[in-house]
Amino acid sequence: MSRLSLRVRRAWLVPALVAFLAVLLLVIAGAQAGPRRTFTSDAPNVSQLAVMHPQARVCEGGVTSDGPSDAVGVWGGSVGPVAGLKVEVQDARTGRTLARGGLDVGPPLGEHVADLHGQIPGGRPVRVCLVEVFGAYGLWGSGIVHPGFPLTGMLTDPRAPVPGAFDFSLVLLNAHRSLLGSLSTAFSRAALFRPSWVGSWTFWLLAAGVLATFALAVVAVTAAASDEEDPPLRRASRR
Amino acid sequence: MTADLPAAPPPSPRRRSVPAPLAALLVTVTLVGICWALIVPAWQAPDEPDHFAYAQSLATRLALPGDPHRPLGFSLAQSLAGNDAQANDLSFMVHAVRPPWSASAFAGYLHTVSQQHPPESDGGGPNAQAVNPPLFYLYSDLAYWATGSDNLFARLYAMRAWGVSLLLATVTAAWLLAGEVLRRRRLPQLVCAAVSGLVPMETFMATSINPDALLVPLWTLVLWVGARLVRRGWRAREAVALCALTAAAILTKATSYALLPGVLAALAFAWRRRPDRGRAVAPWAAAAAALATLAVPVLAWVQITTSRGVSAVNTVTAATGHPLPGGGFPIGGFFSYVWQYYLPRLPFMTKINTAPGLAVYYVWLKTGWATFGWLDVYLAPWVYATLGALTLLVAVISAVTVARLRGARLALLGYFGLVTAALVAGLHVTAFRAIVAGQGSLLQGRYLLPVIGLFGLAVAVVVTRLPPRWRGAGAGAVLAGLLLLQVISLAAVAKAYYT
Numbered sequence: 001m002s003r004l005s006l007r008v009r010r011a012w013l014v015p016a017l018v019a020f021l022a023v024l025l026l027v028i029a030g031a032q033a034g035p036r037r038t039f040t041s042d043a044p045n046v047s048q049l050a051v052m053h054p055q056a057r058v059c060e061g062g063v064t065s066d067g068p069s070d071a072v073g074v075w076g077g078s079v080g081p082v083a084g085l086k087v088e089v090q091d092a093r094t095g096r097t098l099a100r101g102g103l104d105v106g107p108p109l110g111e112h113v114a115d116l117h118g119q120i121p122g123g124r125p126v127r128v129c130l131v132e133v134f135g136a137y138g139l140w141g142s143g144i145v146h147p148g149f150p151l152t153g154m155l156t157d158p159r160a161p162v163p164g165a166f167d168f169s170l171v172l173l174n175a176h177r178s179l180l181g182s183l184s185t186a187f188s189r190a191a192l193f194r195p196s197w198v199g200s201w202t203f204w205l206l207a208a209g210v211l212a213t214f215a216l217a218v219v220a221v222t223a224a225a226s227d228e229e230d231p232p233l234r235r236a237s238r239r
Numbered sequence: 240m241t242a243d244l245p246a247a248p249p250p251s252p253r254r255r256s257v258p259a260p261l262a263a264l265l266v267t268v269t270l271v272g273i274c275w276a277l278i279v280p281a282w283q284a285p286d287e288p289d290h291f292a293y294a295q296s297l298a299t300r301l302a303l304p305g306d307p308h309r310p311l312g313f314s315l316a317q318s319l320a321g322n323d324a325q326a327n328d329l330s331f332m333v334h335a336v337r338p339p340w341s342a343s344a345f346a347g348y349l350h351t352v353s354q355q356h357p358p359e360s361d362g363g364g365p366n367a368q369a370v371n372p373p374l375f376y377l378y379s380d381l382a383y384w385a386t387g388s389d390n391l392f393a394r395l396y397a398m399r400a401w402g403v404s405l406l407l408a409t410v411t412a413a414w415l416l417a418g419e420v421l422r423r424r425r426l427p428q429l430v431c432a433a434v435s436g437l438v439p440m441e442t443f444m445a446t447s448i449n450p451d452a453l454l455v456p457l458w459t460l461v462l463w464v465g466a467r468l469v470r471r472g473w474r475a476r477e478a479v480a481l482c483a484l485t486a487a488a489i490l491t492k493a494t495s496y497a498l499l500p501g502v503l504a505a506l507a508f509a510w511r512r513r514p515d516r517g518r519a520v521a522p523w524a525a526a527a528a529a530l531a532t533l534a535v536p537v538l539a540w541v542q543i544t545t546s547r548g549v550s551a552v553n554t555v556t557a558a559t560g561h562p563l564p565g566g567g568f569p570i571g572g573f574f575s576y577v578w579q580y581y582l583p584r585l586p587f588m589t590k591i592n593t594a595p596g597l598a599v600y601y602v603w604l605k606t607g608w609a610t611f612g613w614l615d616v617y618l619a620p621w622v623y624a625t626l627g628a629l630t631l632l633v634a635v636i637s638a639v640t641v642a643r644l645r646g647a648r649l650a651l652l653g654y655f656g657l658v659t660a661a662l663v664a665g666l667h668v669t670a671f672r673a674i675v676a677g678q679g680s681l682l683q684g685r686y687l688l689p690v691i692g693l694f695g696l697a698v699a700v701v702v703t704r705l706p707p708r709w710r711g712a713g714a715g716a717v718l719a720g721l722l723l724l725q726v727i728s729l730a731a732v733a734k735a736y737y738t
Contacts (some may be wrong), residue, residue: 015715022723036738040339044325075336111336169336174548179734186737189340193281193324193348195386197394206274210726213267215717220263220433224425225711227260 012222013068017216030180031079035073035113038065038122045075045140050087052085052132052139054221060170061127062092063158068184069120072128075140077109083135087114092125113173120172128170141168183207260429261414263344266437268410271725272403274447278729280338280736284328284447284610285683289368291395291448292317294376298383299360305369305549314362316352320391323348335615337736350473352389359391370541370549374490375450378405395448402452406445410436412459413692419466419700420651426714427699434695435459437721439609439728441688450492451685458689461498462658465505471649474512475525478506482533489537494689497665501658502533508650576671590676598680599624600627607684609728614683616735618727619697636704637697659690 041063052058072087082104089099099118120126130139144167187203241394257265262694282288292313313321323345325338351357386394410432417431418424435441445452445657464481468474485502488495504530544550576591580598584590594601600623609618618720644652648728666686673681698717705713 012711012715014712015719018716018719019722022719022726025723026726026730034738037337040336042325042339042341044336073364171336179730179738182738183733186733189737190278190280190733192340192342192345193320193392194277196349196388196390197563198277198396202277206270206277209270210274210729213270213722213725214719216263216267217433217722218715220260220267220429221426221711221715221718223258223263224260224429224714227258227425228710 010162012218012225015214015218021239022214023211027119027180029132031178033176033178035071035175035195036177036179036182036185037171038067038069038174039063039170039172041167041170043142043144043169045169046142047140048076048138049141049168050139051079052130052137053082054132054134057129057211058139058168059127059129060168061090062125063128063170063172064125065120065122065172067122067174067181069116069122069174070099070118071113071115071173071175073171073173074130075109075169076105076109076138078105078107079133079136079138080107082106084133085112085114085137086115086131088129089116089118089120089126090129090130092127098126102133105135109140111171113175115175117216128172130168141166143167143171196203211238258425260425261411261432264414264429264432264436265407265410266391267722268406268442269403271437271442271722272406272446273400274729275442276399276403277396278732279399279443279447279611280326281324282321283736284443284449285613285685286368287448288313288317288321288326289366290376290450291366292362292366292396293371294379294383294398295447296363296366297373297376300363302363303369303373303547304363304366305547306469307362309362309364311362314357314359316357316359316389316391316644318363319352319357320348320395321325322391335517340737349390356389356476370544371450371492371644372490374454375486375492379448380411385600394546398448399446401643402446402448404434404627405456408456409441409445409459409691412456412463413695415502416459416463416466417696419463420696421469421699422704424703426705426710430702430714430717431692431695431699433718434698435691437718437725438688438694439611439725440607440685440692442725443611443686443728444685451688453491454488454494455688455691457484457491458495458498458658459692460484461488461502461689462655462692465502465654465658466651468509469654470495470717471509473509473522475522475529476510478529479523479532481506482529486533486536490540493663494665494686497661498658500661501654505654510655556723567676568668571670572675573671576674577667580667592630592680594680598682602682603684603687604630605684609724610684611728611732618731622724622727633694634702636701636711640700640704652702652735655693655696662687662690 008143041060050056053109072089073084074087084104085102087103088097090097099116099120101114101116103112103114105112144165184200187200190203191198191200275369276545282291289312293304295314295317296302299314311318379401383394386397388394413435414428414432416429421427421431441455461481461484464477464484468477468481471477481502485495485498488498506526510522510526537692572589572591575588578585579588579590579592580602580663583597592598604627605623606614608623608630610616641652666682670680670682673679702710702713702717
């Protein structure tokens with residue numbers, strides 16, 4: 001019997017240990033900083049709006065983020081080996097420059113993120129401007145979805161679309177927020193386009209429930225291990 | 240035959256109750272399943288818009304989709320919900336701008352549908368999934384009918400949550416399968432059931448609107464009932480049940496025609512071992528009834544599809560849209576393709592596979608374990624490397640164990656092998672025909688999920704190979720590891736869509 005209890009104890013000890021390590025790992029991973037969206041334009045990256053050549057400048061705004069931001073993401077790719085872009089973020093009301101940044105971009109199409117020197121405050125309308133420094137950059141976006149902040153500026157390409165009729169794809173990011181720190185935002189977003197009874201509380205509850213499943217696993221293994229050692233039929237025959 | 244079996248134990252309340260380990264596992268899987276059903280954004284599972292439109296066509300019109308006289312594939316209600324959730328912009332776009340998740344946009348959607356009551360029954364037109372049989376969609380429609388709301392997301396998420404019941408069926412069937420093969424030993428049963436219900440890809444698919452959700456429990460039940468027949472010999476009720484389950488699987492997805500060789504072999508093997516061999520008429524009547532249970536619904540469905548002018552099996556068409564010519568299957572090319580799928584390409588072979596490396600890793604393993612959304616939400620590379628190493632370890636240890644099998648268990652092995660081989664061969668033939676037709680490879684790891692019960696069984700066999708004092712610890716490590724993988728996967732989905 002003492003050997004049995006030892007085995008059963010080992011049976012719950014290992015999953016409990018693994019569960020503890022798993023939770024620890026999750027906390028450490030979740031605490032790592034990474035880029036989190038504070039604003040997304042509705043403009044999907046469905047088509048190339050224009051090729052920006054040196055001196056071309058386009059702006060979009062004013063847009064308002066739901067928290068402080070320190071990076072800007074746009075979609076596109078260089079036409080040629082590399083292109084250089086300068087990013088300026090201005091106060092939409094006063095025109096004062098709040099933050100700047102730049103990035104070198106290669107040919108693969110995708111999201112390109114420029115880290116900014118300076119911070120964009122949340123809740124204040126800003127205008128984001130892209131200036132082509134060298135090379136050529138294919139800028140992606142869609143037909144206008146926000147008449148309130150159309151693409152404006154000069155594209156230097158005579159075949160370029162008419163400013164005001166398009167939006168380029170744009171996100172504002174906070175590059176120093178952890179996943180755990182973003183859970184509240186993530187859950188409130190996840191509660192949208194759901195049944196009416198779903199709220200962010202639903203996801204907090206489910207998150208707690210998922211963590212509790214580690215304890216349930218310990219219960220399941222312990223019960224199975226004791227059955228394995230002392231199956232019901234054997235117990236019945238002993239009686 | 241009955242003399243070979245142990246005497247039935249005296250009935251006790253304990254036998255009728257759900258075993259405690261299984262009960263704890265079912266609660267666990269329910270919690271995880273509900274998380275998956277709710278966390279994935281609407282329409283962000285493979286082909287979910289088409290599958291939803293199919294189910295909606297059945298629910299609102301009691302008619303199959305694909306009607307050439309109906310212009311709309313999706314109802315206006317679905318189109319409105321799809322546009323507001325930006326589903327079309329996200330599908331198949333790895334680097335897509337994620338939706339803004341604007342509360343005012345959702346409020347606007349709710350206001351619009353409450354004012355306009357967009358019709359839900361004006362779809363039923365062109366639908367890429369119209370060739371599918373209707374069983375899963377009818378099952379899913381129980382949840383559709385149970386929810387009445389202009390908010391289409393209420394119906395969609397109810398249908399997804401209803402899929403948790405299928406996940407529980409898979410877990411229970413895997414528990415029974417392991418109990419049949421490894422005898423009633425709770426630890427390996429628990430491991431087999433946990434693997435079958437907690438591999439993230441299975442949880443994700445079971446709670447998506449997709450026929451694979453029903454396919455997996457049906458296949459697992461077929462594996463279990465077939466194993467009973469092979470191990471215990473002919474029993475009329477089980478033969479009828481096996482045929483009914485096979486028919487149900489075929490009426491869920493055409494992939495299930497791959498069950499036929501294994502199921503017929505299991506029936507034949509059990510028939511040869513029937514207790515009253517050559518004596519009575521009754522077993523012949525039972526056999527005829529079993530085969531009729533299989534043949535009648537399947538032939539009825541084939542008749543329906545023929546009358547609609549479509550094939551009863553998924554067909555590969557050339558890139559031009561025309562079916563492949565009969566001769567479009569170069570045998571040498573096929574063997575080269577299969578070789579390159581599993582092994583490094585030899586110098587004289589033409590490159591066929593489109594995966595960046597070995598397809599067995601990039602397709603079967605990565606998208607079989609954990610790739611979500613429209614195959615655009617991946618985990619970190621080290622996770623796949625770890626899963627690859629563990630899968631290989633399980634394969635090697637279970638293969639060594641299987642190689643030592645003798646006697647009656649070889650028949651079980653033959654049954655499982657035939658089912659698996661037919662599935663894999665069918666998938667490769669279909670994929671190769673698609674490649675020849677210029678469509679690229681169609682394969683995804685989730686297509687192997689129907690035999691997830693056998694993978695669970697392999698992991699359970701590995702646990703039984705541990706020294707007795709370490710088996711509980713081994714089972715515990717498997718369960719905790721699966722739950723850790725679940726949390727990592729859920730976090731990856733949340734991060735991809737909502738941060």
